[in-house]
Each structure stands twice: as structure tokens, then as C-alpha cells.
Amino acid sequence: MQPANCPEPPNKGAAAQLQGIIAAVPSAGDDRRERHDRRRRVWWSVVYGSFNPRRRRPSRRLLEDRYHSLDWHDAHLLAVAIGILLLSAADALMTLRLLDTGADEVNPIMAAVVYRSAAVFATVKMTLTGLGVIVMVMLARYRFMRMVRVDVVMYAVLVAYSALLTYEFWMLRNLIDPSDVLYL
Numbered sequence: 217m218q219p220a221n222c223p224e225p226p227n228k229g230a231a232a233q234l235q236g237i238i239a240a241v242p243s244a245g246d247d248r249r250e251r252h253d254r255r256r257r258v259w260w261s262v263v264y265g266s267f268n269p270r271r272r273r274p275s276r277r278l279l280e281d282r283y284h285s286l287d288w289h290d291a292h293l294l295a296v297a298i299g300i301l302l303l304s305a306a307d308a309l310m311t312l313r314l315l316d317t318g319a320d321e322v323n324p325i326m327a328a329v330v331y332r333s334a335a336v337f338a339t340v341k342m343t344l345t346g347l348g349v350i351v352m353v354m355l356a357r358y359r360f361m362r363m364v365r366v367d368v369v370m371y372a373v374l375v376a377y378s379a380l381l382t383y384e385f386w387m388l389r390n391l392i393d394p395s396d397v398l399y400l
Contacts, residue, residue, distance in 0.1 A: 296370045297349045303377035304345040310384040317391045
């Protein structure tokens, strides 16, 4: 027996449970664990999560220079991503047109593909561009080289594709004889 001025040990309840003096688990009653398991409602979770995202921004504890995925991305990223993909497709068409008029492909990787098959060239180009865009959207809040956010890099890629297409139109105008324009 302990003296009256001595406090009870903190694990007295655990010891009583082990000795069988008190019940191990009190009656659950309104315990939340008795509800239906949310993990079994997959499609409801997908639909609900699509319209009610939980993470639009990374948690405040994370630094911006570390990778963290998000459930919801800004709408401007969709516009930039679609713009990059459309300009990439236009670049592929312009490249094929320029090759028909006598230009040479200077990219050695694409040159190995474009001279074999136009369909394989377009597939490889769009696949590589699409994968790059997906990775850039996933890392949109990440700082590239700890200096520039990746969403800014996406805008730079969009501007670069626009400049490339402008240059290709200029080359096409100079390569095509004006008398041949009627026969295109």
C-alpha cells in the first residue's frame, strides 16, 4: 500500500487492464470508427475530390525549394500547357514542310527520326513534349535551380516556341518561290 501523499503511478490503468481488473476497451457507443470505411468509396472520392480539392497550396511547413505534389493546379497552367502542345504540333508540321522544300534538320536526335518516317517523327516529338509539359505542371511551384519557379519556365518555353514558329515562317517564306505559292 502506498502512503496517501505519494501520487499514483501513471501506468496504473495499463496495469489494471493487463491484470484483467478493468475492461480493455470501453464500450464504443458513438465511436467514429464504427462508421462505413471511406476508403471503400473510390469513385465517390474521385468525383468529390475533383470538385473539392483539399490541397491547392503546399502546407506552410514545407519550403518552396522541395518537391511537393498538389491536387489542384492553377488554371493558367492548363492554358500554357495546351499552348505549348499546340505550338509543338505546329512546329512539327512546319518542320516537315520545310524539309519538303529543301531545309535540313539540325537537331541530330530528331534528324535520325524525321528522315525515316514523318509519323514516327510526329509521335516522338509530341510524346517528348507532352511528357515534359506534364513534369513541368507537376513541378510548377518548384524552383528550378532554386532561382526560377517552373511555371515561369513554362511561360519561357511558350515564348520560345512562338519565336521558333516565327523563324520557321520566315524561312518558309524565303525558301518558297512566289510563283509556286499557287500550287501548294
